[in-house]
Amino acid sequence: MINLSGQLIVTRPARSLDIRWHSLAETARLCWQEARPVVQVAFLLRFAVGAVCAAQPPQSPGRPVLGLASLWCAVVCAYLLNGVTDVQEDRVNGSWRPIARGDLPERTAARATVLLACAALLLGGLAGPGVVAWTAAFLGLGWAYSAEPVKAKCSSGRCALVVCGLGLTAYGAGVAASGGGWTATGALVAGVMSAWMALVGAVAKDLGDVSGDAAGGRRTVAVVRGPAAARALAVAGALAVGTAAPTLALLWAEPALAAAVPVALGAVWVVVRVLRGARREHAGRAERRGAYRAFMVTQYAANLAVLTVPFVLRATG
Known part of the structure; x- marks a missing residue:
């Protein structure tokens, strides 16, 4: 495009921007799918149970909502990391999750886990020190389950301990978000x-x-x-x-x-x-x-x- 003074102006077609946003949305959808939506909901239910069973009901929805969002980011991060580290096993087992079937690049998923971990800690910090502590513990256990040096998924004993911890931290985050105690x-x-x-x-x-x-x-x-x-x-x-x-x-x-x-x-x-x-x-x-x-x-x-x-x-x- 040339303006009235004869200068050449390069404009980016709107379609290019639309394609980029569509690609980003599709990547987010694949990450969500890889992180096992059924498991995500199960952890959110645990958080809700912790909040409901706390000694003091939430005084306002602000902290519980932030806490729920924080835990959700942590859960997606942990299970996305698990998908990245489980490619060989998933393909042998015939899994149809996005990474195993080749629709979601491992490097893209790995980068997403970093963003999700940061988001989880930021939202947890806004929800309160108790919530961010439980969230940080969840992230640490999620790392221990899938990655070196613990790699708990490789041993039934270590796996049981880490999985138990993941459950307790989800309930604990709900209790902390309520502002009450156990x-x-x-x-x-x-x-x-x-x-x-x-x-x-x-x-x-x-x-x-x-x-x-x-x-x-x-x-x-x-x-x-x-x-x-x-x-x-x-x-x-x-x-x-x-x-x-x-x-x-x-x-x-x-x-x-x-x-x-x-x-x-x-x-x-x-x-x-x-x-x-x-x-x-x-x-x-x-x-x-x-x-x-x-x-x-x-x-x-x-x-x-x-x-x-x-x-x-x-x-x-």
Whole structure:
């Protein structure tokens, strides 16, 4: 384009800008998808349960909203990092997540984790010192799960410890964002659900990923001792948590039965799915992951029950 004085003016076509924004939006969508939306929602539910069960309800929505956003950024960061470090295993296991299928470059995802970690800490700082401390702990555990030197995902024992910590930090961030302290109910729910993650979810997940875990050099129970040993461990964990949850609730904090009852029922479901998978020696990956799906549905049901049962009782009482 030439103006009236004869100077050449270079203008950027609007279409070029539109393409750039579309590319950025698509990258954000792929990062969100890689970070497992179902898991993201589960962690946000844990945060909400922590806030609801705190000794003092939130006085205003500002801190809880900032805290929730902070934890969400931390969760996406942790699971995006896991996707970056799990490419080989995911491809062997037949995963269709964006990095494994080649739609999201590993370098792009790695850069996104840095931005997400910074955003998580900034939002946590705005929400308060307690929230930023829990968020920082979550980020540290997320790094320890996937990356050197800990690389907890490679060992069933280390994995259980880190996964338990991830659960507790999510509940703790919710408590901190409320401005109150822990209650007996909140502590019991957080402990039971974190144990459910560590003793059941962390083991059940491995049942569907044995080939990829072995290819990636992991030393999980399913790889070292075989699927039968992992199934036995998953059954033992489910029965232990499923029995302890209602017992402790009755002895210590009856309102925690809102979570304990779904966990007890879910434990039976997990055992059934594990035994069903054991009978089908050549079952496909979807069948082998049946116990993990039962674990996931159970934790959704338990956390949602804690959030909804008090309101239902109040409305009908």
